[in-house]
Amino acid sequence: MNAIASQISVGLSIASILLLIALGLAIIYGTMGVINLAHGDFVMLGAYSVWFLQKQFGMNLITTLPFVFLIVGGVGWLAERLLIRHLYQRPLDTILATWGIGVILQQAIRLFAGAELRYVKMPQFLINPVHIFGYEDSAYRIFIFALAIALLVATYLLIYRTEFGLRMRAITQNRDVSRCFGINAGRIYALTFAYGAGLAGIAGALVSPLKSVAPDMGTSYVVDAFLVVVLGGVQSLLGTVASSYVIGQADGVLASLSDDTIAKAVVFLGVVVLIRLFPQGLFAMRVRRS
Amino acid sequence: MISQRQTTHRLAAYAVFCVVILLVPLFVSDAYLLNKFARYIVFGILSLALSLSWGYAGILNLGQAVSFGLGSYCMAMALKLRTIPIQTGAGGLPDFMVWNNVHTLPWFWEPFHSYAFTLFAGLAVPAVIAFLIGWFIFRARVSGVYVAIITLAMLVVINLVIIDQQRYTGGFNGITDLTTFKLFGVEFGAYSVATYYLAAVILTLLLFLGLALMNSKTGLILQAIRDDETRVRYFGYDVANYQNFIFCVSAAVAGLAGMLYTLVMEFASPTFLAVPISLSIVIWCAVGGRASLLGAALGAIVVTGVQGSLSDSKTFLDTWMLIMGALFIVVVLFLPNGLISIGDVIRGRRQRRRRAAPARMPEHAEIAAPGRSAAR
Structure with missing residues (x-):
């Protein structure tokens, strides 16, 4: 029984991280039809931001989180303003441009922070295990889970309960009509992209103490997040949440049965087969045509 | 529509390029340099493969390196089995298997004793996976x-x-210490002229075969699918079949490039099918010109050539990738059809200007006409 509980807890923590990454990806894709291949590198940038803030200013992981959000969000904002906004008419080319941005970020980190692995300290009070419902669990894992839920709720409120979210949804439905009503589409796009990037940054910050921080760490996360988006679709937050949970748990369970690689391969094959079976049902084809 | 003259020009450009690459060994005698050039040509083939699916059919395959790597592994497996055993176990087991406590040759290694099967597998394995x-x-x-996401x-x-x-593939190290490929009595050593010619002849053949394919009915339908998939579907064509066909052809060509790459590099490594190579292929193709086979091949040769002639140090490579990323973005933004289209872009501008000038004339004439009639 204990083994199953810990299994679920591991799966939940994988799912929480995935959720944060996929949430940003799905919001960006849902709103502007851009697949952001630099998303993994935003995750990486988040992890490096924590490392840098910790080394330079001796900050605690938790106090760095707002700064990480602002730093990575700022980079995302710049990327949208400088490049991506020129490519809304050519959806396939946004993939290339964002891949280019990813390369530049990765190489810039390699040149300025070094290619060697970096390590981030976990906050002292989260290292010890805690007892919950009679089980022992890592406090840090619970922290990740709680923060992911909090950010999910915040995102929900942002989209469905604020003026900004209203404008964002309006643009998603029909950009031209929304603009006629005086909504500044460019500004909303830039802020949406920045918000998605910021979420990826937070995810990067959260994984930084669990795994070593390296310039190419983003790739593996972003691939999983893509699978989440492909499986869950971008129409609803619920789809993203559900498929993060499914993929996170599948990853966790399969990894415990065999190993990480086989788990990834099986999950990938599963998603490809599911696409064939439910081409319309699991995700909506919304390639932007102008 | 492409005019007769443009077709002739294009064929001439292709022919000149092929003659140039076939003449290179006459002027280059340094074996090391020739090996480098052979590598660039293999990259040219690889980039051409992506151009077939991406440039002509609109299928952006970000996982092209899978086909390349698998082709490379097929060739390496065959060559490994023929290596004179130094550290091998019983029955000519490859050395890394011995280190990993594998006692019998795995079943999927068996057929690679035959070169005929290897050459077939190098094309078929990537094609079947793509299929x-x-x-x-x-x-x-x-x-x-x-x-794009799924292939990535x-x-x-x-x-x-x-x-x-690792037990079956050599893991991180890949498959190393290979013997020399020998076919019909010709040895294709990494530094030999024969290998260079092999690569150059294959690139030449592929350029013209690719051109023929793209001018055939199938090729035209593929290009139509790229431009408007739904309309082609309404005409009654099975779009999925055409897409899958070119996807497989592209994979097989990349597999061929992979086999050649093993000959040129003398090993196979998991880095051949890692994200950086796949990214490079897309960059070469985009920079050279995705919708032109020659453009794509030239893109690869020029980009890797410039990179190779500058430096090989680690910091340089990191900086170089940074520059490539920036170049990539600039090309995507301003020259979607790559450097090969510069001529067309300039010609298009000039034509537009020329067309704009006479277009104003009738307008003036029309306004002037009533006045003139009134004067009369």
Whole structure:
């Protein structure tokens, strides 16, 4: 029984991280039809931001989180303003441009922070295990889970309960009509992209103490997040949440049965087969045509 | 429509390029340099493969390196089995298997004792994998950005599996210490003229075969699918079949490039099917010109050539990738059809200007006409 509980807890923590990454990806894709291949590198940038803030200013992981959000969000904002906004008419080319941005970020980190692995300290009070419902669990894992839920709720409120979210949804439905009503589409796009990037940054910050921080760490996360988006679709937050949970748990369970690689391969094959079976049902084809 | 004269010009450009690459060994005698050039030509083939599916059919395959790497591994397996055993165990087991406590040759290694099978497998294995993936995604009418995501995910997964299955694939180290490939009495050593010619002749053949394919009915339908998939579907063509066909052809060509690459490099490594190579292929293709076979091949040769002639140091390579990323973005933004289209872009501008000038004339004439009639 204990083994199953810990299994679920591991799966939940994988799912929480995935959720944060996929949430940003799905919001960006849902709103502007851009697949952001630099998303993994935003995750990486988040992890490096924590490392840098910790080394330079001796900050605690938790106090760095707002700064990480602002730093990575700022980079995302710049990327949208400088490049991506020129490519809304050519959806396939946004993939290339964002891949280019990813390369530049990765190489810039390699040149300025070094290619060697970096390590981030976990906050002292989260290292010890805690007892919950009679089980022992890592406090840090619970922290990740709680923060992911909090950010999910915040995102929900942002989209469905604020003026900004209203404008964002309006643009998603029909950009031209929304603009006629005086909504500044460019500004909303830039802020949406920045918000998605910021979420990826937070995810990067959260994984930084669990795994070593390296310039190419983003790739593996972003691939999983893509699978989440492909499986869950971008129409609803619920789809993203559900498929993060499914993929996170599948990853966790399969990894415990065999190993990480086989788990990834099986999950990938599963998603490809599911696409064939439910081409319309699991995700909506919304390639932007102008 | 492409005019007769443009077709002739294009054929001439292709011919000149092929003659140039075939003449290179007459002027280069340094074996090391020739090996480098052979490598660039292999990259040219690889980039051409992507141009077939991306430039002509609109299928952006971000996992092209999978086909390349698998082709490379096929060739390496065959050559490994023929290596004179130094550290091998009983029955000519490859050395890394001995280190990993594998006692019998795995079944999928067996057929690689035959060169005929190897050459077939180097093309067929990538093509079959592409077919299976393609069957799922094209039948489901997944297009555009999703193809890119799924192929990228496939690349990462297959790369992980190959590194993970160290007992059978050599893991991180790949397959090294290979013998020289020998066919019909000709030895294709990495530094030999024969290997260079082999690569150059294959690139030449592929350029013209590719051109013929793209000017055939199939090729025209593929280009129509790229421009408007739905309309082609309404004409009654089975879009998924055409897409899957070119996807497989592209994979097989990349597999061929992979086999050649093993000959040129003398090893196979999981880095051949890692994300950076796949990214490079897309960059070469985009920079050279995705919708032109020659452009794509030239893109690869020029970019890797410039890179190779500058430096090989680690910091330089990192800076170089940074520059490539920036160049890539600039090309995507301003020259979607790559450097090869510069001529067309300039010609288009001039034509537009010329067309704009006479276009104003009738306007003036029309306004002037009533006045003139009134004067009369």
